[in-house]
Amino acid sequence: MPTFIFNHIALSVKDVDASIAFYQKVFQLEEIENTASTSATRWLSLGEGKQLHLIPRPDAEIKTNKAVHFALSTADVGLFIEHLDNLAITYSDWRDTPTKDYIRNDGIRQVYFQDIDGYWIEVNEAV
Structure with missing residues (x-):
């Protein structure tokens, strides 16, 4: 293989x-x-x-949910959250708690937000 x-x-x-x-x-x-x-x-x-x-695809119907997302990692989610705040981009944890990050069972901190088409993006500290 x-x-x-x-x-x-x-x-x-x-x-x-x-x-x-x-x-x-x-x-x-x-x-x-x-x-x-x-x-x-x-x-x-x-x-x-x-x-x-x-x-x-200007005429496409884009349907998403949080389970369908892509993730990017950074060394400092806190600094990235400040960046999102400065850009007035809303974010949440996995449970949809507004302006809250989340620490997974494996200790990785993460946040979720959507792009302008509604796609979900996770940013985490899994570097």
């Missing part, structure tokens, strides 16, 4: 320009070249060769 590594996550978004601006504002991600096609899909680097692909 071959081995696998994570490559990218792709999200359908209503407005790709607004989504690019959101992810750059929140995570300071660098936009990189879409080497796969000449479509309007735009790519952001998540570092270490990992990517976030934002695919414009």
